[in-house]
Amino acid sequence: xxxxxxxxxxxxxxxxxxxxxxxxxxxxxxxxxxxxxxxxxxxxxxxxxxxxxxxxxxxxxxxxxxxxxxxxxxxxxxxxxxxxxxxxxxxxxxxxxxxxxxxxxxxxxxxxxxxxxxxxxxxxxxxxxxxxxxxxxxxxxxxxxxxxxxxxxxxxxxxxxxxxxxxxxxxxxxxxxxxxxxxxxxxxxxxxxxxxxxxxxxxxxxxxxxxxxxxxxxxxxxxxxxxxxxxxxxxxxxxxxxxxxxxxxxxxxxxxxxxxxxxxxxxxxxxxxxxxxxxxxxxxxxxxxxxxxxxxxxxxxxxxxxxxxxxxxxxxxxxxxxxxxxxxxxxxxxxxxxxxxxxxxxxxxxxxxxxxxxxxxxxxxxxxxxxxxxxxxxxxxxxxxxxxxxxxxxxxxxxxxxxxxxxxxxxxxxxxxxxxxxxxxxxxxxxxxxxxxxxxxxxxxxxxxx
Amino acid sequence: xxxxxxxxxxxxxxxxxxxxxxxxxxxxxxxxxxxxxxxxxxxxxxxxxxxxxxxxxxxxxxxxxxxxxxxxxxxxxxxxxxxxxxxxxxxxxxxxxxxxxxxxxxxxxxxxxxxxxxxxxxxxxxxxxxxxxxxxxxxxxxxxxxxxxxxxxxxxxxxxxxxxxxxxxxxxxxxxxxxxxxxxxxxxxxxxxxxxxxxxxxxxxxxxxxxxxxxxxxxxxxxxxxxxxxxxxxxxxxxxxxxxxxxxxxxxxxxxxxxxxxxxxxxxxxxxxxxxxxxxxxxxxxxxxxxxxxxxxxxxxxxxxxxxxxxxxxxxxxxxxxxxxxxxxxxxxxxxxxxxxxxxxxxxxxxxxxxxxxxxxxxxxxxxxxxxxxxxxxxxxxxxxxxxxxxxxxxxxxxxxxxxxxxxxxxxxxxxxxxxxxxxxxxxxxxxxxxxxxxxxxxxxxxxxx
Numbered sequence: 082x083x084x085x086x087x088x089x090x091x092x093x094x095x096x097x098x099x100x101x102x103x104x105x106x107x108x109x110x111x112x113x114x115x116x117x118x119x120x121x122x123x124x125x126x127x128x129x130x131x132x133x134x135x136x137x138x139x140x141x142x143x144x145x146x147x148x149x150x151x152x153x154x155x156x157x158x159x160x161x162x163x164x165x166x167x168x169x170x171x172x173x174x175x176x177x178x179x180x181x182x183x184x185x186x187x188x189x190x191x192x193x194x195x196x197x198x199x200x201x202x203x204x205x206x207x208x209x210x211x212x213x214x215x216x217x218x219x220x221x222x223x224x225x226x227x228x229x230x231x232x233x234x235x236x237x238x239x240x241x242x243x244x245x246x247x248x249x250x251x252x253x254x255x256x257x258x259x260x261x262x263x264x265x266x267x268x269x270x271x272x273x274x275x276x277x278x279x280x281x282x283x284x285x286x287x288x289x290x291x292x293x294x295x296x297x298x299x300x301x302x303x304x305x306x307x308x309x310x311x312x313x314x315x316x317x318x319x320x321x322x323x324x325x326x327x328x329x330x331x332x333x334x335x336x337x338x339x340x341x342x343x344x345x346x347x348x349x350x351x352x353x354x355x356x357x358x359x360x361x362x363x364x365x366x367x368x369x370x371x372x373x374x375x376x377x378x379x380x381x382x383x384x385x386x387x388x389x390x391x392x393x394x395x396x397x398x399x400x401x402x403x404x405x406x407x408x409x410x411x412x413x414x415x416x417x418x419x420x421x422x423x424x425x426x427x428x429x430x431x432x433x434x435x436x437x438x439x440x441x442x443x444x445x446x447x448x449x450x451x452x453x454x455x456x457x458x459x460x461x462x463x464x465x466x467x468x469x470x471x472x473x474x475x476x477x478x479x480x481x482x483x484x485x486x487x488x489x490x491x492x493x494x495x496x497x498x499x500x501x502x503x504x505x506x507x508x509x510x511x512x513x514x515x516x517x518x519x520x521x522x523x524x525x526x527x528x529x530x531x
Numbered sequence: 532x533x534x535x536x537x538x539x540x541x542x543x544x545x546x547x548x549x550x551x552x553x554x555x556x557x558x559x560x561x562x563x564x565x566x567x568x569x570x571x572x573x574x575x576x577x578x579x580x581x582x583x584x585x586x587x588x589x590x591x592x593x594x595x596x597x598x599x600x601x602x603x604x605x606x607x608x609x610x611x612x613x614x615x616x617x618x619x620x621x622x623x624x625x626x627x628x629x630x631x632x633x634x635x636x637x638x639x640x641x642x643x644x645x646x647x648x649x650x651x652x653x654x655x656x657x658x659x660x661x662x663x664x665x666x667x668x669x670x671x672x673x674x675x676x677x678x679x680x681x682x683x684x685x686x687x688x689x690x691x692x693x694x695x696x697x698x699x700x701x702x703x704x705x706x707x708x709x710x711x712x713x714x715x716x717x718x719x720x721x722x723x724x725x726x727x728x729x730x731x732x733x734x735x736x737x738x739x740x741x742x743x744x745x746x747x748x749x750x751x752x753x754x755x756x757x758x759x760x761x762x763x764x765x766x767x768x769x770x771x772x773x774x775x776x777x778x779x780x781x782x783x784x785x786x787x788x789x790x791x792x793x794x795x796x797x798x799x800x801x802x803x804x805x806x807x808x809x810x811x812x813x814x815x816x817x818x819x820x821x822x823x824x825x826x827x828x829x830x831x832x833x834x835x836x837x838x839x840x841x842x843x844x845x846x847x848x849x850x851x852x853x854x855x856x857x858x859x860x861x862x863x864x865x866x867x868x869x870x871x872x873x874x875x876x877x878x879x880x881x882x883x884x885x886x887x888x889x890x891x892x893x894x895x896x897x898x899x900x901x902x903x904x905x906x907x908x909x910x911x912x913x914x915x916x917x918x919x920x921x922x923x924x925x926x927x928x929x930x931x932x933x934x935x936x937x938x939x940x941x942x943x944x945x946x947x948x949x950x951x952x953x954x955x956x957x958x959x960x961x962x963x964x965x966x967x968x969x970x971x972x973x974x975x976x977x978x979x980x981x
Contacts, residue, residue, distance in 0.1 A: 251584075252577070407844065
């Protein structure tokens with residue numbers, strides 16, 4: 082296989098000539114959708130290089146999918162075919178199960194539980210499964226002494242799980258935050274660049290395949306919440322707690338607020354943020370105003386980013402593609418290489434009995450600055466009414482901006498506040514919304530220093 | 532240690548209650564400078580959290596340093612003290628040697644070789660050692676079956692080694708590039724922000740402690756070249772080859788070129804770039820013009836960044852602090868945690884006999900675009916002379932900019948080219964420099980699409 086000059090075949094300068102004396106790692110892929118087919122393709126295309134880095138070949142020997150006839154761009158001839166994914170767990174010739182079926186329940190969950198029970202390591206791209214059942218699955222995996230790996234579940238090709246759980250493992254993490262949903266970031270970026278409203282851009286994104294036909298999972302922040310719950314568990318070394326995540330999506334972000342944010346020096350991003358506070362851990366997903374100059378403010382389009390802050394390392398940011406067949410397959414196969422090399426890590430970074438039980442904090446306790454945009458009738462006394470309410474709730478203003486004049490008609494006014502408690506802001510907001518001169522539902526967007 | 536409510540001590544929500552039945556991993560730190568003392572401090576401050584993530588406590592039990600009396604901000608009482616670092620290798624009570632002495636020769640090299648020979652794993656922050664002797668050290672480590680880990684050697688706290696060697700391991704990497712020297716990036720950023728010349732900013736940086744009294748190692752690009760050689764070896768799976776790296780520093784970058792770069796939409800950065808070409812691997816460190824809008828163009832001040840491009844993952848960027856006690860210690864201790872967990876990886880990502888022997892390409896073969904700034908006498912025919920030379924060498928222009936008019940005096944003209952071969956550009960440059968109307972050494976800066 083080596084050319085006479087000692088270079089690798091075809092002069093591609095590949096990692097070559099692995100010592101494939103070792104038996105291949107036999108992989109079953111359950112679910113041959115975009116991700117599953119991508120994994121098969123990657124394992125085929127880069128087989129030599131992967132064998133060199135893994136220390137042994139990694140071979141797909143079985144697959145599971147309902148439709149046997151569909152062309153997936155990868156050869157499936159010669160592979161054992163399972164109609165019932167769960168049956169893979171009982172196949173003694175399979176070393177590792179790759180689960181790319183998706184969904185927190187149904188066959189995905191059943192397969193992962195069966196594989197763990199059978200003592201087979203599992204690699205999954207399934208954030209919903211990890212976010213919903215991750216605490217129990219970690220205990221099952223630990224009890225059976227098998228690995229449950231999920232690099233692909235968060236931020237696609239960005240090695241964020243590995244960075245947080247291994248690369249920054251020596252640090253006490255104070256905050257982890259990220260742009261965790263490419264669809265939302267694409268929509269917000271396009272709204273700003275083209276001055277369009279949410280609904281228009283969503284429709285375009287659906288046409289282009291950047292958003293699902295049913296986009297709720299993405300645009301309502303659920304997908305980002307799954308990923309944030311996973312990141313928070315890793316960062317703070319505690320079992321995953323999806324129920325504690327405060328979730329708001331981007332449906333209510335308006336072109337006007339994006340424009341006003343620019344004027345104020347901010348970009349609007351859907352962020353997931355997990356933060357260590359005095360009394361526990363806060364986790365939240367919602368649109369944020371971040372300074373335009375902040376690194377995360379400049380992550381645009383379908384790109385994802387994860388920022389972690391550690392006591393020794395300071396701030397580290399990772400940026401890359403958060404979805405798609407290639408990036409996701411890259412992450413799945415990285416997990417397979419770790420398995421082949423015997424590089425093992427507990428699911429949440431530490432053994433179950435070494436995990437923390439720091440409580441989750443409710444959103445009402447959140448302390449931060451706010452952007453508040455009102456549509457008010459342009460009449461004397463309006464500002465006095467609004468600022469009077471804020472004063473009553475001890476909320477202090479940082480700036481105020483009134484846009485245009487149209488006596489008797491609705492005009493926007495924008496207020497930004499200093500840090501205050503969310504609960505107090507909500508009370509003030511209810512009173513402001515009830516003022517007769519306030520003519521639309523106010524827009525409230527949290528300002529995040531990052 | 533647990534509070535009655537099941538929370539960890541002091542309510543800090545730490546990873547706590549590891550099962551420290553396992554014997555601590557006994558670490559010797561050789562060299563108690565900034566980095567060595569930082570490692571000792573981190574292992575002390577975050578001991579519980581590190582034990583949870585490592586699965587066992589990690590304890591410093593021996594140190595080596597010449598000056599026993601200096602206060603390093605960490606307690607050294609009770610530790611075994613070695614005057615001669617190399618003697619650590621023979622201490623049977625030591626599990627791992629942390630080498631933070633520095634330098635490619637002398638006691639650092641002697642210790643690392645002795646430790647490997649004695650079958651002890653080594654964790655080092657020593658980029659010079661790895662860049663110069665990494666190929667031989669990897670063979671020694673492999674022969675003895677011990678780990679040689681060096682996350683701290685490149686980009687400080689950014690887990691770049693881990694990302695490239697494990698996180699992106701499934702990818703055929705086409706290019707890896709980075710801002711690898713914080714001193715240079717600080718100087719270039721400050722020159723731009725304050726409109727100052729190199730020498731002024733260097734003097735300031737030396738006063739502030741951002742640059743060494745003898746800054747040559749940083750500003751001449753040698754430090755960045757060490758790191759690039761290591762990244763290239765990992766990215767392309769071949770033994771490290773420092774000798775092949777083309778190296779230019781930032782001494783000749785002028786305030787004028789930084790200003791003109793801004794006008795053209797670029798930032799000047801000292802980059803290390805390793806690229807897979809048809810016929811081999813090119814590695815080079817030199818000032819580059821990168822688009823202002825590119826992610827790496829916005830990495831400012833002392834921050835470092837590493838960008839990798841893989842065939843499946845696409846482009847991934849990591850950004851963070853590349854130097855300093857905290858970030859460097861974070862990386863060293865991450866390696867120790869990997870060791871404690873048994874997560875092992877060959878030095879260059881694959882066994883020696885599975886490495887590639889793709890040849891290194893000389894800089895003369897580089898193909899790229901160029902920025903060329905000349906100071907010429909403002910006389911008729913000058914532009915015709917210059918562009919005539921470029922035409923003779925088949926170099927085609929992308930843009931030309933003439934700044935100001937001062938008949939009979941020196942004025943700058945700026946040319947940018949389409950892609951051409953470096954060797955041809957150098958020949959043209961020699962002829963242009965010899966033109967009687969060209970009154971200073973021309974400034975040539977490569978333009979890099981990133």
